[in-house]
Amino acid sequence: xxxxxxxxxxxxxxxxxxxxxxxxxxxxxxxxxxxxxxxxxxxxxxxxxxxxxxxxxxxxxxxxxxxxxxxxxxxxxxxxxxxxxxxxxxxxxxxxxxxxxxxxxxxxxxxxxx
Amino acid sequence: xxxxxxxxxxxxxxxxxxxxxxxxxxxxxxxxxxxxxxxxxxxxxxxxxxxxxxxxxxxxxxxxxxxxxxxxxxxxxxxxxxxxxxxxxxxxxxxxxxxxxxxxxxxxxxxxxx
Numbered sequence: 001x002x003x004x005x006x007x008x009x010x011x012x013x014x015x016x017x018x019x020x021x022x023x024x025x026x027x028x029x030x031x032x033x034x035x036x037x038x039x040x041x042x043x044x045x046x047x048x049x050x051x052x053x054x055x056x057x058x059x060x061x062x063x064x065x066x067x068x069x070x071x072x073x074x075x076x077x078x079x080x081x082x083x084x085x086x087x088x089x090x091x092x093x094x095x096x097x098x099x100x101x102x103x104x105x106x107x108x109x110x111x112x113x114x
Numbered sequence: 115x116x117x118x119x120x121x122x123x124x125x126x127x128x129x130x131x132x133x134x135x136x137x138x139x140x141x142x143x144x145x146x147x148x149x150x151x152x153x154x155x156x157x158x159x160x161x162x163x164x165x166x167x168x169x170x171x172x173x174x175x176x177x178x179x180x181x182x183x184x185x186x187x188x189x190x191x192x193x194x195x196x197x198x199x200x201x202x203x204x205x206x207x208x209x210x211x212x213x214x215x216x217x218x219x220x221x222x223x224x225x226x227x228x
Contacts, residue, residue, distance in 0.1 A: 031214050040123070042204055042218035043158075050213050058215075090158070094214040100146040100165030101208040103216055105158045 003027050004106040006091050012112045019078040021109050023091030025071075031094040032074040033058075033103065034066060036087040043090060049074055081113045116141055118207045120219035128227045133177075133192040135222045137205030140186065147188045148206040148216070149179055158204070164188060175199070200226045 003026035013019050023032065031050055035043040035058075045058030047066040055066050063085060065077045078085055091106040121136040139145060149161040162173025169181045175198075179190045188205060205219040 033215070035218075040220060042220045044218070045215065048213060048215060056213070096214065100163055101214045101216060102146075102148060102160060102163055103206075103214075104160075107157045 004091060004093060004104060006089075006106040006109050008109060009107065010110045012114065013081050014114050015082055016080050019081050019111065019113075021076040021089055021091075021111070023074040023076070023106055025074075025093055027093075028071055029093040029095075030071075031096070032068065033092045033094070034064075034074065034076045035090045035092065036060065036085075037090060037108075038087050046076065046089075078111075081111075083113050085111065086113045087111060116145065116207055116217050118205050118217055118219040120203075120205050120222050122222050123220065124223045124225065126225040126227060127195045129197055130194050133190070133195045133199065133224065135190040135203050135205075135224065137188045137190065137219060138186055139188065139205075139207045141207070146208045147179075147181060148208070149173065149177070149188075149190050150204045150206060151201050152204065152221075153201045161190070161203070195224075195226045197226050197228065200224055 005024045007022045033048045034046040037043050044060045046064050049055045049068045067075045089109045092103040095102045118139045147164040150158045151161050152158050161177050162171045164171045164181045172178045177192050202221045202223045204221050206216050208216040
């Protein structure tokens with residue numbers, strides 16, 4: 001499972017509150033990604049990181065920010081949660097060129113914004 | 115821009131009959147292609163991948179897929195469906211460069227009827 005954990009696994013919060021999701025990996029992979037999964041949309045990329053302190057936006061980045069201060073941790077923050085951010089969030093790492101850019105995924109975090 | 119299209123959002127088959135899940139991609143370059151499976155309320159698991167080696171790729175649980183460059187397709191097949199195959203399947207495409215990002219199709223839900 002490439003040693004990827006996500007915390008929390010489930011969270012219920014209220015509109016307007018800040019929320020931080022954590023992704024932790026144990027195998028020193030350079031590239032990390034945050035996705036959200038919604039019915040009918042597959043997985044859509046929110047933000048990604050290509051090294052410590054190196055991050056960039058994905059296709060659905062509005063309302064989200066990320067930070068990566070250590071190789072092993074990639075944090076996703078919802079500055080002020082909205083109901084439209086109710087979703088399942090997945091973190092992933094890339095195996096790189098040797099794996100043909102295959103990605104391994106964490107177990108997911110189910111976030112409900114009331 | 116790279117894209118991937120899963121032609122059916124839902125597929126229903128009887129147990130013991132063949133499975134065909136269709137995927138087409140658009141590309142100016144040689145892609146890597148993947149199929150992932152997600153069982154209800156579970157994470158994503160890699161079924162198989164194509165990375166420019168053999169065009170017929172065999173995966174886990176009896177699934178296989180054939181890369182057809184002339185048709186820009188990567189359809190997933192299985193000779194005989196089992197009840198445990200009921201899940202959502204995602205076709206994923208990646209291209210060299212671009213921070214090893216991938217693009218997901220919108221998914222196909224496979225129903226297996228006893």
